[in-house]
Amino acid sequence: MPRKKTTRGRPKAKRTYQRRAVASRQQTAASKQPPAGSWKLEAGSRGPIRRVKGMHDILPKDQKYFELIKFMALKHFRLNGFERIDVPTIEYASLFSKGTGKDTDIVQKEMYYLASNDEEKEPMALRPEATPGIARAYVEHGMLNLPQPMMLYYVAPMFRRENPQKGRMREFWQFGVEVLGTSNPSSDAQVIKMAWDILEDLGLKDLTLEINSLGCRNDQNNMREILISYFEKKKQYLCEDCKRRLTVNPFRILDCKEEKCKRIAEDAPQIIDHLCAHCRNDFKKALEMLDELSIPYDINTRLVRGLDYYSKTVFEITPAKDKSRQGTIIGGGRYDYLIEMYGGREAGAVGWAGGIERLMLALKEQKIEVEDPYKPRVFLAQLGEQAKKKSFSLLNELQKEGIGVRAALSKDSLRSQLRLANKFKVELTLILGQKEVQDKTIIVRDMKEGIQEIVALDKTLEYIKGKLK
Ligand SMILES: [Zn+2]
Numbered sequence: 354m355p356r357k358k359t360t361r362g363r364p365k366a367k368r369t370y371q372r373r374a375v376a377s378r379q380q381t382a383a384s385k386q387p388p389a390g391s392w393k394l395e396a397g398s399r400g401p402i403r404r405v406k407g408m409h410d411i412l413p414k415d416q417k418y419f420e421l422i423k424f425m426a427l428k429h430f431r432l433n434g435f436e437r438i439d440v441p442t443i444e445y446a447s448l449f450s451k452g453t454g455k456d457t458d459i460v461q462k463e464m465y466y467l468a469s470n471d472e473e474k475e476p477m478a479l480r481p482e483a484t485p486g487i488a489r490a491y492v493e494h495g496m497l498n499l500p501q502p503m504m505l506y507y508v509a510p511m512f513r514r515e516n517p518q519k520g521r522m523r524e525f526w527q528f529g530v531e532v533l534g535t536s537n538p539s540s541d542a543q544v545i546k547m548a549w550d551i552l553e554d555l556g557l558k559d560l561t562l563e564i565n566s567l568g569c570r571n572d573q574n575n576m577r578e579i580l581i582s583y584f585e586k587k588k589q590y591l592c593e594d595c596k597r598r599l600t601v602n603p604f605r606i607l608d609c610k611e612e613k614c615k616r617i618a619e620d621a622p623q624i625i626d627h628l629c630a631h632c633r634n635d636f637k638k639a640l641e642m643l644d645e646l647s648i649p650y651d652i653n654t655r656l657v658r659g660l661d662y663y664s665k666t667v668f669e670i671t672p673a674k675d676k677s678r679q680g681t682i683i684g685g686g687r688y689d690y691l692i693e694m695y696g697g698r699e700a701g702a703v704g705w706a707g708g709i710e711r712l713m714l715a716l717k718e719q720k721i722e723v724e725d726p727y728k729p730r731v732f733l734a735q736l737g738e739q740a741k742k743k744s745f746s747l748l749n750e751l752q753k754e755g756i757g758v759r760a761a762l763s764k765d766s767l768r769s770q771l772r773l774a775n776k777f778k779v780e781l782t783l784i785l786g787q788k789e790v791q792d793k794t795i796i797v798r799d800m801k802e803g804i805q806e807i808v809a810l811d812k813t814l815e816y817i818k819g820k821l822k
């Protein structure tokens with residue numbers, strides 16, 4: 354009977370496992386509140402272990418996109434003189450509640466908190482974004498006293514407990530830049546230009562740049578009053594969250610995802626109509642520089658970016674067909690008060706972040722082919738022990754020349770090797786058998802023409818280079 358057989362297959366281990374599981378459950382039930390730091394490992398569900406919800410693997414078939422995006426970003430970061438910074442994955446949670454904003458979805462609903470223990474009393478969190486950590490590092494390491502501005506870049510994974518959907522993962526990769534220590538609007542144009550160049554170099558078409566200004570602290574304080582008096586009149590139509598936001602932070606109502614709130618927000622007064630002369634002038638200068646750089650933009654007065662630290666210029670880049678803005682691939686703006694908030698002096702800053710997974714989707718949607726510079730062009734087939742040995746040095750020579758070459762030294766059958774050569778779609782197949790080793794020759798088959806030639810072994814490299822031109 355099949356069932357009996359299975360039990361006989363692994364009876365002992367399974368029984369111990371179950372017993373442990375029961376014991377552990379009883380223990381947990383007995384001491385309802387396990388003491389901090391002593392984690393109980395529950396037996397978990399049966400069957401294979403799967404990845405955690407919202408986490409994802411980046412498989413070899415997608416790595417060509419992943420690598421290309423990182424490569425292109427790095428190229429423009431370095432060309433523009435930006436330096437790399439790596440900040441920790443774990444920070445004190447207060448860094449984000451202070452900077453990103455305690456009323457934002459990111460901090461309220463999406464942040465992964467780490468249990469505090471005896472050593473660390475203060476709650477910690479997995480970083481949902483990099484900007485606060487970088488601004489903290491800038492202050493903490495006294496970078497304020499170095500020649501300004503500091504121009505920094507990063508490529509790193511971030512963590513947000515969002516509802517997983519296409520292009521929106523709970524662990525996701527971002528690449529981005531921060532220019533710290535300047536309020537000059539030319540930096541706004543500089544970072545936008547870099548973002549634009551990276552996306553264009555990747556081959557993306559139909560890009561839309563939307564831009565807005567959120568004004569300085571004074572403008573935002575004035576706007577706060579204006580928004581409160583506007584929303585106060587429509588309070589009864591707002592969602593519960595927004596009723597609370599009304600007094601705490603009326604700006605958050607502008608990016609509420611509830612339909613009824615969206616409709617009310619649509620007719621709300623716009624901050625761009627209430628900018629002071631200085632902010633209006635800075636915004637104008639940034640736009641003029643974009644004109645000079647021939648970067649097309651749309652002023653979107655509804656764009657608020659939804660994080661507390663933003664001031665003045667904010668922007669988003671999307672593939673044009675994506676009207677929902679779910680597909681924003683790069684977004685950022687100015688945060689002139691964050692450094693001061695973290696204990697530094699008042700110092701302007703501007704930056705953006707790009708989502709690598711979303712960019713990968715955009716590349717696939719636009720059917721952009723990624724060329725592999727190391728794709729195999731030659732296959733080396735061998736037959737017999739002597740030939741196998743000789744193949745090693747020949748492979749080595751070809752690789753030294755940067756020629757993509759594949760072989761299957763673990764295979765002995767010529768037919769299965771030739772099948773592989775076809776699969777790789779190589780241009781040339783080399784065949785080295787016992788007879789060829791003895792004659793110091795090699796067979797070169799042109800896969801396209803179907804012609805075979807015998808070449809002297811010590812002339813192989815030259816011959817191949819000539820053929821592959
Ligand atoms: Zn202003």
Ligand SMILES: [Zn+2]
Nearest residue numbers: 592595609614
């Ligand atoms: Zn709402």
